[in-house]
Amino acid sequence: MKSKPDELKQKMDCFRAALQRRGVKATPQRALIFQEVAGLENHPDAVTIYKAVREKLPMVSLDTVYRNLWLLQDLGLIRILGARDRVRFDGNMKAHHHFVCKACGLMCDFYSSAFDRLKIPSAVKSLGAGEIIQVEIKGICVACSKKSKIKPAKISR
Numbered sequence: 001m002k003s004k005p006d007e008l009k010q011k012m013d014c015f016r017a018a019l020q021r022r023g024v025k026a027t028p029q030r031a032l033i034f035q036e037v038a039g040l041e042n043h044p045d046a047v048t049i050y051k052a053v054r055e056k057l058p059m060v061s062l063d064t065v066y067r068n069l070w071l072l073q074d075l076g077l078i079r080i081l082g083a084r085d086r087v088r089f090d091g092n093m094k095a096h097h098h099f100v101c102k103a104c105g106l107m108c109d110f111y112s113s114a115f116d117r118l119k120i121p122s123a124v125k126s127l128g129a130g131e132i133i134q135v136e137i138k139g140i141c142v143a144c145s146k147k148s149k150i151k152p153a154k155i156s157r
Protein backbone atom coordinates (compact mmCIF):
# COMPACT_ATOMS: atom_id res chain seq x y z
CA MET A 1 0.00 0.00 0.00
CA LYS A 2 1.57 3.25 -1.14
CA SER A 3 0.43 6.83 -0.74
CA LYS A 4 -0.73 8.69 -3.84
CA PRO A 5 2.17 10.60 -5.48
CA ASP A 6 0.62 14.06 -4.86
CA GLU A 7 -0.02 13.17 -1.22
CA LEU A 8 3.61 12.15 -0.81
CA LYS A 9 4.77 15.36 -2.47
CA GLN A 10 2.68 17.33 0.00
CA LYS A 11 4.23 15.38 2.90
CA MET A 12 7.72 16.09 1.57
CA ASP A 13 6.88 19.81 1.46
CA CYS A 14 5.78 19.60 5.12
CA PHE A 15 9.01 17.80 5.92
CA ARG A 16 11.19 20.48 4.36
CA ALA A 17 9.21 23.30 6.01
CA ALA A 18 9.33 21.67 9.48
CA LEU A 19 13.08 21.11 9.28
CA GLN A 20 13.69 24.63 8.07
CA ARG A 21 11.65 26.11 10.93
CA ARG A 22 13.80 24.26 13.46
CA GLY A 23 17.06 24.88 11.61
CA VAL A 24 17.65 21.17 10.99
CA LYS A 25 19.40 20.23 7.76
CA ALA A 26 17.37 18.17 5.28
CA THR A 27 20.10 15.67 4.47
CA PRO A 28 19.38 13.11 1.72
CA GLN A 29 19.28 10.26 4.25
CA ARG A 30 16.88 12.17 6.51
CA ALA A 31 14.61 12.83 3.53
CA LEU A 32 14.77 9.20 2.48
CA ILE A 33 13.93 7.93 5.98
CA PHE A 34 10.94 10.24 6.16
CA GLN A 35 9.86 9.26 2.67
CA GLU A 36 9.86 5.59 3.65
CA VAL A 37 7.62 6.19 6.67
CA ALA A 38 5.33 8.59 4.81
CA GLY A 39 5.17 6.48 1.67
CA LEU A 40 4.54 3.11 3.29
CA GLU A 41 1.13 3.01 4.86
CA ASN A 42 1.75 -0.18 6.78
CA HIS A 43 3.28 1.38 9.91
CA PRO A 44 6.76 -0.09 9.49
CA ASP A 45 9.12 -0.80 12.36
CA ALA A 46 12.64 0.66 12.41
CA VAL A 47 14.31 -2.43 10.91
CA THR A 48 11.92 -2.43 7.94
CA ILE A 49 12.65 1.26 7.34
CA TYR A 50 16.37 0.59 7.72
CA LYS A 51 16.28 -2.19 5.11
CA ALA A 52 14.36 0.00 2.64
CA VAL A 53 16.71 2.96 3.13
CA ARG A 54 19.81 0.75 2.89
CA GLU A 55 18.77 -0.31 -0.64
CA LYS A 56 19.24 3.27 -1.77
CA LEU A 57 21.92 4.38 0.71
CA PRO A 58 24.11 1.34 1.52
CA MET A 59 26.22 3.32 4.02
CA VAL A 60 23.36 4.08 6.40
CA SER A 61 23.41 2.46 9.87
CA LEU A 62 20.48 1.25 11.96
CA ASP A 63 21.55 3.69 14.64
CA THR A 64 21.26 6.62 12.22
CA VAL A 65 17.84 5.44 11.18
CA TYR A 66 16.70 5.31 14.82
CA ARG A 67 18.12 8.75 15.62
CA ASN A 68 16.38 10.27 12.62
CA LEU A 69 13.08 8.58 13.45
CA TRP A 70 13.11 10.10 16.96
CA LEU A 71 13.99 13.47 15.41
CA LEU A 72 11.10 13.23 12.95
CA GLN A 73 8.74 12.44 15.78
CA ASP A 74 10.08 15.43 17.79
CA LEU A 75 9.35 17.62 14.78
CA GLY A 76 5.78 16.31 14.69
CA LEU A 77 6.23 14.71 11.29
CA ILE A 78 5.59 11.11 12.28
CA ARG A 79 3.98 9.31 15.17
CA ILE A 80 5.29 6.49 17.27
CA LEU A 81 3.00 3.56 17.98
CA GLY A 82 3.40 0.97 20.66
CA ALA A 83 6.02 0.47 23.35
CA ARG A 84 9.63 1.53 22.84
CA ASP A 85 10.96 -2.00 22.43
CA ARG A 86 8.56 -2.94 19.65
CA VAL A 87 7.89 0.41 18.14
CA ARG A 88 6.29 1.16 14.77
CA PHE A 89 6.17 4.45 12.93
CA ASP A 90 3.16 6.17 11.42
CA GLY A 91 3.55 8.73 8.66
CA ASN A 92 -0.13 9.62 8.63
CA MET A 93 -0.61 12.72 10.78
CA LYS A 94 -4.30 13.15 9.98
CA ALA A 95 -6.78 12.07 12.67
CA HIS A 96 -7.26 8.38 12.08
CA HIS A 97 -7.72 5.02 13.76
CA HIS A 98 -6.27 1.56 13.30
CA PHE A 99 -7.45 -1.87 12.36
CA VAL A 100 -4.97 -4.49 13.59
CA CYS A 101 -5.00 -8.09 12.39
CA LYS A 102 -4.37 -10.53 15.25
CA ALA A 103 -3.04 -13.15 12.84
CA CYS A 104 -0.53 -11.31 10.64
CA GLY A 105 0.00 -8.02 12.50
CA LEU A 106 -1.23 -5.90 9.60
CA MET A 107 -2.11 -2.39 10.75
CA CYS A 108 -4.39 -0.32 8.51
CA ASP A 109 -5.59 3.24 8.89
CA PHE A 110 -9.27 4.01 8.79
CA TYR A 111 -11.23 7.21 9.29
CA SER A 112 -14.29 7.67 11.46
CA SER A 113 -15.81 11.01 12.39
CA ALA A 114 -17.70 9.26 15.20
CA PHE A 115 -14.42 8.07 16.78
CA ASP A 116 -12.86 11.51 16.20
CA ARG A 117 -15.58 13.01 18.40
CA LEU A 118 -14.76 10.77 21.38
CA LYS A 119 -13.73 12.57 24.56
CA ILE A 120 -10.88 11.49 26.80
CA PRO A 121 -12.51 9.78 29.80
CA SER A 122 -11.90 11.31 33.24
CA ALA A 123 -10.31 8.03 34.40
CA VAL A 124 -7.32 8.91 32.19
CA LYS A 125 -6.57 12.06 34.23
CA SER A 126 -4.96 10.03 37.02
CA LEU A 127 -2.67 8.34 34.47
CA GLY A 128 -1.39 11.42 32.69
CA ALA A 129 -2.23 14.15 30.22
CA GLY A 130 -4.10 12.63 27.28
CA GLU A 131 -3.36 14.19 23.92
CA ILE A 132 -5.02 12.25 21.16
CA ILE A 133 -7.53 9.42 20.97
CA GLN A 134 -6.67 6.72 18.52
CA VAL A 135 -9.00 3.76 18.49
CA GLU A 136 -7.57 0.34 17.74
CA ILE A 137 -9.87 -2.35 16.44
CA LYS A 138 -8.47 -5.86 16.57
CA GLY A 139 -9.68 -8.69 14.43
CA ILE A 140 -8.77 -10.87 11.47
CA CYS A 141 -8.03 -9.11 8.19
CA VAL A 142 -9.66 -10.05 4.89
CA ALA A 143 -6.55 -11.83 3.58
CA CYS A 144 -6.14 -13.92 6.73
CA SER A 145 -9.80 -14.84 6.97
CA LYS A 146 -9.69 -16.05 3.34
CA LYS A 147 -6.62 -18.16 4.11
CA SER A 148 -8.14 -19.80 7.14
CA LYS A 149 -11.55 -20.49 5.70
CA ILE A 150 -12.40 -23.95 6.91
CA LYS A 151 -15.38 -25.69 5.42
CA PRO A 152 -17.92 -26.36 8.11
CA ALA A 153 -17.86 -30.01 9.07
CA LYS A 154 -20.91 -32.02 8.12
CA ILE A 155 -22.82 -33.31 11.05
CA SER A 156 -23.73 -36.95 10.50
CA ARG A 157 -26.35 -38.61 12.56
Ligand SMILES: [Zn+2]
Residues within 6 Å of the ligand: 101, 102, 103, 104, 105, 106, 140, 141, 142, 143, 144, 145
Ligand atom coordinates in the same frame (compact mmCIF):
# COMPACT_ATOMS: atom_id res chain seq x y z
ZN1 LIG B 1 -4.09 -10.68 8.68
Ligand SMILES: [Zn+2]
Residues within 6 Å of the ligand: 043, 090, 092, 096, 097, 098, 108, 109
Ligand atom coordinates in the same frame (compact mmCIF):
# COMPACT_ATOMS: atom_id res chain seq x y z
ZN1 LIG C 1 -1.87 4.94 11.21
